[in-house]
Amino acid sequence: MNHIPLANLKAILLDLDDTLYAYKPCHQAGYEACKVLADKKYTISNLDFDAAWKLGRDKVHHDLHGQGASHSRLLYAQKVSEHLFGKSNPVFALEMEETYWNVFLETIAFKPGVEEFLKEAKAKGIKMCIVTDLTAQIQMQKWLKLDLGRYIDFLVSSEEAGIEKPGKYIFELALEKLGARADECIMIGDSEEKDVKGAVAMGIKGYKV
Ligand SMILES: [Mg+2]
Structure with missing residues (x-):
């Protein structure tokens, strides 16, 4: 610069x-923290979490293309809960969003x-x-x-x-x-x-x- x-x-x-x-290390740290929490508290395997996150993220990107909320981790996590539990789970979604951003922000520099x-x-x-x-x-x-x-x-x-x-x-x-x-x-x-x-x-x- x-x-x-x-x-x-x-x-x-x-x-x-x-x-x-640098976005990547912050995202990676936040995302890994979500996977640890999902495994510990909800016994969701890393593999299942990865698959559900990808589906959720892709759907939100598709539906909200061109809008700020197309990157919303809360919406991704809501979809993750719907894929994994067969229904919306706001407690899970809010917990994941909070964990993701807390760890992301701890890493930012x-x-x-x-x-x-x-x-x-x-x-x-x-x-x-x-x-x-x-x-x-x-x-x-x-x-x-x-x-x-x-x-x-x-x-x-x-x-x-x-x-x-x-x-x-x-x-x-x-x-x-x-x-x-x-x-x-x-x-x-x-x-x-x-x-x-x-x-x-x-x-x-x-x-x-
Ligand atoms: Mg940029």
């Missing part, structure tokens, strides 16, 4: 997941170089806004865990915008909050499709990291 030029910028739009921190970049941008007086696909509550919890308020001014989630990247409105909402024009900003993210192409379609220069 440190190669990105900051001269003459009014604002930076930033993706959160897999841009500011900045990628190397990210904090230095944010510090430098902040010192230059550049406003920053997170532009992220997921529900507001968990993205705010990640914000708190990383203490992003030290550097970042605004958050836009796809739940709030009603559309995911590369949709236009999620970027428009960020520009509106920042009080900036597209040509005064850059967008930084890990996804060519969502972050870079989404930004470029709005006239915002995009950087893939």
Whole structure:
């Protein structure tokens, strides 16, 4: 990220997941904790859990494609309970969601170089806004865990915008909050499709990291 030029910028739009921190180790830790809990408390084998999670996740992705809630671990876990118990089990679903995110958040940490970049941008007086696909509550919890308020001014989630990247409105909402024009900003993210192409379609220069 440190190669990105900051001269003459009014604002930076930033993706959160897999841009500011590495997603995979956090997901893996959260998911494994769910499997341990399912095995211990509900005697569900790892194999059955894996199969039910995949079915649940795929169904939620399919049904809610393009919306923030398409990534909801609570909805995945609800479907897992329906596959495994033959009926909805809100106790199980809520327990899994809580376990997943608690362990996920315990694991979250900045990628190397990210904090230095944010510090430098902040010192230059550049406003920053997170532009992220997921529900507001968990993205705010990640914000708190990383203490992003030290550097970042605004958050836009796809739940709030009603559309995911590369949709236009999620970027428009960020520009509106920042009080900036597209040509005064850059967008930084890990996804060519969502972050870079989404930004470029709005006239915002995009950087893939
Ligand atoms: Mg990302």
